[in-house]
Amino acid sequence: MPPMNVVVTVKQIPDPAEPGSLEGDNTLNRSGKLILDEADSYGVEMALQLVAAAGSGEVTLVSVTANGEVSGLRSALAMGADKAVLVSDDAIAGSDALGTAKVLAAAIGRVEGVDLVLCAVEASDGYTGTVAAQLSELLGLNSATFAKHVEIADGKVKVQRQTEAGFDEVVTSLPALVSVTAGVVEPRYPSFKGIMAAKNKPVDQVTLADLGLDASQVGWGGARQTITAVTPAPAREAGEKIVDEGDAHEKIVAFLEELKVI
Amino acid sequence: MTVSKIWVHAEALDGKVSTITLELLAKARELGDTVEAFYGGADAEAIAATLGAHGATTVHATGDLGGTLLGVPVAAALAAKVAAGAGPDAFLFGTTPDGRDIAGRLSAKIDRPLLSNNVELDVADGKLVATTPVFGGTVNVTTTFAGDGPAIVLARPKSFAAAESGGGAAAVQALDVPADALGGTTIVERHVEESTGPKLDEAAVVVSGGRGLGEADKYEMIETLAKLLHGAPGASRAIVDAGWVPYAYQVGQTGKVVKPTVYMACGISGATQHLVGMKGSKNIIAINKDEEAPIFGVADLGIVGDVHKVLPKLIEALQSRS
Numbered sequence: 001m002p003p004m005n006v007v008v009t010v011k012q013i014p015d016p017a018e019p020g021s022l023e024g025d026n027t028l029n030r031s032g033k034l035i036l037d038e039a040d041s042y043g044v045e046m047a048l049q050l051v052a053a054a055g056s057g058e059v060t061l062v063s064v065t066a067n068g069e070v071s072g073l074r075s076a077l078a079m080g081a082d083k084a085v086l087v088s089d090d091a092i093a094g095s096d097a098l099g100t101a102k103v104l105a106a107a108i109g110r111v112e113g114v115d116l117v118l119c120a121v122e123a124s125d126g127y128t129g130t131v132a133a134q135l136s137e138l139l140g141l142n143s144a145t146f147a148k149h150v151e152i153a154d155g156k157v158k159v160q161r162q163t164e165a166g167f168d169e170v171v172t173s174l175p176a177l178v179s180v181t182a183g184v185v186e187p188r189y190p191s192f193k194g195i196m197a198a199k200n201k202p203v204d205q206v207t208l209a210d211l212g213l214d215a216s217q218v219g220w221g222g223a224r225q226t227i228t229a230v231t232p233a234p235a236r237e238a239g240e241k242i243v244d245e246g247d248a249h250e251k252i253v254a255f256l257e258e259l260k261v262i
Numbered sequence: 263m264t265v266s267k268i269w270v271h272a273e274a275l276d277g278k279v280s281t282i283t284l285e286l287l288a289k290a291r292e293l294g295d296t297v298e299a300f301y302g303g304a305d306a307e308a309i310a311a312t313l314g315a316h317g318a319t320t321v322h323a324t325g326d327l328g329g330t331l332l333g334v335p336v337a338a339a340l341a342a343k344v345a346a347g348a349g350p351d352a353f354l355f356g357t358t359p360d361g362r363d364i365a366g367r368l369s370a371k372i373d374r375p376l377l378s379n380n381v382e383l384d385v386a387d388g389k390l391v392a393t394t395p396v397f398g399g400t401v402n403v404t405t406t407f408a409g410d411g412p413a414i415v416l417a418r419p420k421s422f423a424a425a426e427s428g429g430g431a432a433a434v435q436a437l438d439v440p441a442d443a444l445g446g447t448t449i450v451e452r453h454v455e456e457s458t459g460p461k462l463d464e465a466a467v468v469v470s471g472g473r474g475l476g477e478a479d480k481y482e483m484i485e486t487l488a489k490l491l492h493g494a495p496g497a498s499r500a501i502v503d504a505g506w507v508p509y510a511y512q513v514g515q516t517g518k519v520v521k522p523t524v525y526m527a528c529g530i531s532g533a534t535q536h537l538v539g540m541k542g543s544k545n546i547i548a549i550n551k552d553e554e555a556p557i558f559g560v561a562d563l564g565i566v567g568d569v570h571k572v573l574p575k576l577i578e579a580l581q582s583r584s
Contacts, residue, residue: 262583
């Protein structure tokens, strides 16, 4: 089989287990430690499996940040990715989905011989869910999105694409971009050896200027949108809570009767 | 205040217009003077009457795409309209797989930003204003578009109520697709995985199961219960990812949004990802072993207990009534 070179876009996000907050300019507070978005661990695993199946090739991570953070990238390198390109620039803060896609596209342009680009369907923090489509358009690539199963053979990629009603079998030719859902594969845990090796793997850190991008195309200016209000959503009140003493089902039946459902 | 013209992405399955499309058309009538639809596919004539009855005066339809996945050809056709000065002030999509594909590619093609996952839409100073829930739906962020060119907006299903306008059938107009936009990615086979009975996002009762069921076989209890209540079975992301049930059953941020009369969460802890998809339900019943589970924070009736004990008794009680 020919070598398989896969680029995986990965996002470093604030730990979702911690309560999130917004900065004064209404961007997400990303000042604490950033971790690998769990949504991206599936793409990393998929890439590792595809390269292993091909027998040769490389997995390159591409990531975008405003603050030079690498801890999330190291987690993905520890899983087994070979190298990373990290675009780090203050001007990236406030970028929207299209701005992010423009930076990713320019960064992927630095990687040679790309057969496949893998993205998550959506990030866990912003969940716009459109970067994969925007990126494939900017790169001029065919795309197969929302993949829950991916197979590669004879220069073609075949995916099971989730739909509202079930799934479609979709086929396209390489090079291509595929966005994968959580659960497409089971991500591995980094081994101790992997964690140690990750410390010395190459991370090519570049700025917007290195990519030939003007700061006005990204960040708040490039986003061409203004946040006009941030308000707490109306909270839902909790009702009655009881501990089951063996008769909780009667309580449920009574509630359903009251609602005239039965 | 309104904008002049809005185009709504029409989605349909087997000639039936999807609910999200009807919801968007109803909202578009509040926001725009003229509401039209666009559709990727061959059978626009079959849906023109329904689209018209919900307020679309015209449906711009691509015709047969030969199985090409919608993103590339529909975005290319829309971008050509914009380039020719024949586009709308705003494009409205549902936050669906095809909606995201087309909107994303269109955004890159015409270099306009998009706003996704919106739950409210408005017009202020002649510009579209969109509201998106963040942090698991606890905070709403309202954003308006700046700069020239059409707005691209994706709204979450169940955000607006569908309503008929009493209009006649929409006029079908050709939406020309550039030849090089065809055939890149092709659908070779379709699989429908929905359960029999009422549809998950339309059912009056939804019974969902999660990791607390312990093993895939136990999901049968959820299906039995859903059937007894004339409802639809649903699932948390955890058991979909684990392969117990198909994605079509998933309720939550990355699955379906449901707002039934009764939502019953069985063995679901209530991660924000799940809550976003169901906390708009009229009544919520939760059964979970962990009394600290976040699901109890939104439940009208919370049962701290073991689903393996409560559900069999509940099923028996309901069976004895029927």
